Amino acid sequence: MRLAALLLFIVLLPVPALGDRLCSPAVLSGVHIEEETAGFVINLDYPVLCRADVTRTLRDHVCDALAAFKLEFPEHDLSEFRHKYEMFVRFKTWTAAGGRLASVKLHTMVYTGGAHPNNWPETWVFDMTTGQRLGLGDVFSDPAGALAEIAPRVRAELRRTLGRMALDDMLDPGTTPVPDNYADFILADEGITFFFAPYQVAPYAAGEQAVTLPYKGLASLLSPALSEILP
Missing domain, CATH: 3.90.640.20 (Heat-shock cognate protein, ATPase)
Structure with a gap:
């Protein structure tokens, strides 16, 4: 009888959903992508977070941006402009609320001629219990x-x-x-x-x-x- 009651108690206990569990530490490491061809210099970094879905979001964004960059000037070979086109990405991360929130900033620099490169920030804030972008x-x-x-x-x-x-x-x-x-x-x-x-x-x-x-x-x-x- 006691065993049956104990089993019933265990069954009735609320079980947190996997998505509601907080992984730690929020930021694990980084990924580096480096490539140099006759016409391009590529040097990209993005972070690896403790949620695979969040990392995939950042990875896909960086890889999509790289593909778009290459496709825009596929035949650049220094024959018309004697400088390699460049793309650099660096990241910085922050956490808040005891690791519940993780923020990522990517700083992208692209040079395709002209007086100077173009630079811009892009940011993400994630709820690390759900993977939701805020x-x-x-x-x-x-x-x-x-x-x-x-x-x-x-x-x-x-x-x-x-x-x-x-x-x-x-x-x-x-x-x-x-x-x-x-x-x-x-x-x-x-x-x-x-x-x-x-x-x-x-x-x-x-x-x-x-x-x-x-x-x-x-x-x-x-x-x-x-x-x-x-x-």
């Missing part, structure tokens, strides 16, 4: 309202850090409170950081820009789900 709609209860409050803070900080390189005709449109301007962000323990590519908010010479806003000043804007797990 967007602005997951971070803020009211994304449109949140961006309306955030934009002036970001603009003011960029104007301060850029100094004489701050140009209103670039800074103002590049920080207008629309989702595309704030699509590249990460979540770390210290706050949310927004990244801006060269030319988005400042001249190329100013480089990539980043603004971090502490969660303390965003408490009323965050979604309930994130408010529960962020510091």
Whole structure:
């Protein structure tokens, strides 16, 4: 009788779904892809995270970008432009909420002639218990309202850090409170950081820009789900 009761108790215990289990550490290693041909130099890195589905998302993105780069100039061989075309990708990672959230930033540099390479950031924020990629709609209860409050803070900080390189005709449109301007962000323990590519908010010479806003000043804007797990 006791054995039957014990077995019944075990059967009735809630069993967490595999997708709800938190793997650790969030970031395991990195993958390096290097190739040099008569016309190209390829040097790419992307991270390996502890969820295979998350790693596949990043791997597929990098490989798709590489394929598109090669297909755009398949016959480049220095005969018309005596410099190899180049593609470089580097990554940086952050975790927050005790590893529940993992953020990845890829920085891509492509050179296909001209005065200088093109550079841009791309970011992902993953819930490591589910593999879900989080967007602005997951971070803020009211994304449109949140961006309306955030934009002036970001603009003011960029104007301060850029100094004489701050140009209103670039800074103002590049920080207008629309989702595309704030699509590249990460979540770390210290706050949310927004990244801006060269030319988005400042001249190329100013480089990539980043603004971090502490969660303390965003408490009323965050979604309930994130408010529960962020510091």
